[in-house]
Amino acid sequence: MSPISNLPSEDSSTYNFKMKSSDKKFYVYAYIRNEDDECCFAGTPYYIGKGKGNRVSEAKIQVVGSKGTGMRDLLPDFPQQMIILKDGLNERQALDLEIKLIAFYGRADKAEGCLFNLTNGGEGTVGRVVKDAERERSRQLLLGNDYGSRVDWSDPEIKAKHAEGLKRRKPYETTQARIQASENLEIPYNWKHPDKGEKLGISCKRMERETGFHQAGFWKVANGSQHQTHGWICLNPIKEFIAKPHDPERNIKGARTRNLKSSKELGLSIEEFEGMTPSQRSYRKRKIRLQQVSDASSPLNIPWRRARTRKEIWCEADKYYKLWMENDKCATKRMKTITGYDLEVLLQTFKSGWVPTKDADWIDWAKEIKLEYTRKDIGLGG
Numbered sequence: 001m002s003p004i005s006n007l008p009s010e011d012s013s014t015y016n017f018k019m020k021s022s023d024k025k026f027y028v029y030a031y032i033r034n035e036d037d038e039c040c041f042a043g044t045p046y047y048i049g050k051g052k053g054n055r056v057s058e059a060k061i062q063v064v065g066s067k068g069t070g071m072r073d074l075l076p077d078f079p080q081q082m083i084i085l086k087d088g089l090n091e092r093q094a095l096d097l098e099i100k101l102i103a104f105y106g107r108a109d110k111a112e113g114c115l116f117n118l119t120n121g122g123e124g125t126v127g128r129v130v131k132d133a134e135r136e137r138s139r140q141l142l143l144g145n146d147y148g149s150r151v152d153w154s155d156p157e158i159k160a161k162h163a164e165g166l167k168r169r170k171p172y173e174t175t176q177a178r179i180q181a182s183e184n185l186e187i188p189y190n191w192k193h194p195d196k197g198e199k200l201g202i203s204c205k206r207m208e209r210e211t212g213f214h215q216a217g218f219w220k221v222a223n224g225s226q227h228q229t230h231g232w233i234c235l236n237p238i239k240e241f242i243a244k245p246h247d248p249e250r251n252i253k254g255a256r257t258r259n260l261k262s263s264k265e266l267g268l269s270i271e272e273f274e275g276m277t278p279s280q281r282s283y284r285k286r287k288i289r290l291q292q293v294s295d296a297s298s299p300l301n302i303p304w305r306r307a308r309t310r311k312e313i314w315c316e317a318d319k320y321y322k323l324w325m326e327n328d329k330c331a332t333k334r335m336k337t338i339t340g341y342d343l344e345v346l347l348q349t350f351k352s353g354w355v356p357t358k359d360a361d362w363i364d365w366a367k368e369i370k371l372e373y374t375r376k377d378i379g380l381g382g
Contacts, residue, residue, distance in 0.1 A: 026094035027087035028101065029056040031076050033114075040114035047074050047116055048085075048101045050094040056082050074116060095122045185215055189222050190235035198235075207232070303349055304365055313341060315369040317356040324350055 030045040039046070049055070057079070076082055086097060098121040106113015107120075188201040199207070204218035217229035224239030256270075263273035266284050273281070304314035313320070320343060324335065329351075332344045356362050 025087060026050060026052045026089045026091050027056075028085045028089070028094050028097045030083050030085055030101075031074060032081045032083060034076070034078065034081055039108045039116075044114050045101075045105060046114060048098055048105065048121065049117075050091075050098045050121075056084065098122065184223075185219060187222070189218075189237070191218075191232050192235055193231050193233075195231065302361070303345060304362060311369050312373075313343065313346065315366045315373075317346060317362065317366070320346060321350055321356050 028048065028050050030049075031047040033040065033042050033044055033046050035042050037046075057075075085101070089097065102115060102117050102121040105115050107115050107117055109116075109118060185205040186203050188203050191199040191202060191207065193199075199210070202210070204215045204222060207213070207218045208215040211230070211232070213230050213232075217226075218232065218234075220226045221229050221232065221234045221241075222237050224237050224241045227233065227241045227243070259273055260270050262281070263270050266273065266281065266288065268276075268284075276284075303309060304311070304317070320335075320339070323338065324330065324347065327334065327338065330338075332342070332347055335341075335343050335347060356366075
């Protein structure tokens, strides 16, 4: 196999040009081996392509390895391996030259030469060798069996497993509600749009095809759940749409209730709270929180008294502590395997030296929680 300097053309003196700055002109390029490999020796081309602009240095091309396993990235490691063979061409000239050069050097996948190209060059995929597994995969895709490229559908064992899986599928349950829902979408209605006029005797399903909007929106309008969808209103709905009356007094009452709750949290009267700006309220809230954090008796510093604590776990802290000691103070992951719960916060408290049975506050709290759960179990309420 001849190196790249010996090219098959009467115009061999015109090759090895440098790439011009113009992005509008096409060129033919080659990637050169920098060392010997299983196909050929160093200095010979391993890929021929055509492009324009920066295609030669940006081409993201991969091919299957020589033994059919793995993928090989064709982009060279060094810029010196990228050579512009000829530039200043239109696209047709570049395609023709690409075909000639690939035919001259030959393709490695067909055992004809040293190139890793998978086609004969030019437009499309002319000359590409399609393997049996790839052909079978394409056939299965057409049948709707898309299980990824790793499935070899030419394997009879895989085919048999797939057939068994299809047999185990549960049949689609046709309930009366589903039948009724399907029939409702076929009922004809009269529709009107302020800009697009009227459509008479058209079902929700057909309205979806004609307008491009989902049929569920038209059904909601037809059964009176909403007034319109995308501007379309129903002239003969099953049930007239009734808008909920606006009650400003209700909104005022709701805001007043929220303000009253917030004012209690900040230790203010409702008049003082409403006279403050939002930034003043936020500042006071942060200040109170900092005070609570610095207070050792604050619920923020007592894990089992926090608002979102998992009471069912913390009330059994003594049992978890005993289990933790029996397993040589094991890590969180090991405790999760044993108990089935994520006890990260509980174990951190254990590691800090806390012992549940020596904490009087926890003992009283655990009794209250267990009593509360007992009352719920026997139906006496919380």
